[in-house]
Amino acid sequence: MIATASDQQITERIRDLQASLPPTVTLVAVTKLLPVEVIRIAYNAGVRHFGESRVQEAIAKQADLQDYPDITWHLIGHLQTNKARKAVEHFQWIHSIDSLKLAERLNQVAAELGKCPHGCLQVKMVPDPPKTGFDLAELDTALPALNQLTHLNICGLMAIPPQASSPDDIQRIFEGAKQLADRINQSNFAHLKIHQLSLGMSGDYPLAIAAGSTMIRLGTTLFGPRPSLAP
Numbered sequence: 001m002i003a004t005a006s007d008q009q010i011t012e013r014i015r016d017l018q019a020s021l022p023p024t025v026t027l028v029a030v031t032k033l034l035p036v037e038v039i040r041i042a043y044n045a046g047v048r049h050f051g052e053s054r055v056q057e058a059i060a061k062q063a064d065l066q067d068y069p070d071i072t073w074h075l076i077g078h079l080q081t082n083k084a085r086k087a088v089e090h091f092q093w094i095h096s097i098d099s100l101k102l103a104e105r106l107n108q109v110a111a112e113l114g115k116c117p118h119g120c121l122q123v124k125m126v127p128d129p130p131k132t133g134f135d136l137a138e139l140d141t142a143l144p145a146l147n148q149l150t151h152l153n154i155c156g157l158m159a160i161p162p163q164a165s166s167p168d169d170i171q172r173i174f175e176g177a178k179q180l181a182d183r184i185n186q187s188n189f190a191h192l193k194i195h196q197l198s199l200g201m202s203g204d205y206p207l208a209i210a211a212g213s214t215m216i217r218l219g220t221t222l223f224g225p226r227p228s229l230a231p
């Protein structure tokens, strides 16, 4: 037993889900706190996009998965600026760009490394004190500076509804994120074209897809409950 779901359950859940997804939606399988064997099972069921929350944990897994070179790695958890270099070295996507300071640091290390990772701006569509992310006014102010960061391909928004949001609230948040992306695109920034929406987790992904999500980040639905973090 390596996850709370059996190998066969994981494989079936992935196949069923992939068959039901619109072609515009990418499944990012979230494997934080799960062993590499789970990644192998998901890979063999057809998944190529994996999401991890912690840089060090992902680096250790990547070292074990060198025989799986066509995985695209997505960082989905909060990133401290002092880990920006490692993040750019080890992830093709960073969904959790939650401040201008972090974006500028990522841009700087990407330039030094000769890379141009894909990025999503993490936005708080409604106030949510426990979470990091741009609030809406802050994002508006930051857009001209973000547009200057030519070593980052900022092409998406990520939004996570606050804990205990009702389905109506969640729907409004996801639709608001889609409208925000449209509004940014109408501003015609040369280097900020938002065509990806990283919206939807296990509890809310059908609402996210209905609102226009292009990347759903699913852990529990595929693998069962995760082991809890050690204190």
Ligand SMILES: *Cc1c(COP(=O)(O)O)cnc(C)c1O
Binding pocket: 030, 032, 053, 076, 077, 160, 201, 202, 203, 217, 218, 219, 220, 221
């Ligand atoms: C853990 C996590 C997920 C996956 O959550 P599930 O509810 O298990 O699907 C998605 N996105 C982020 C940012 C996460 O931290």
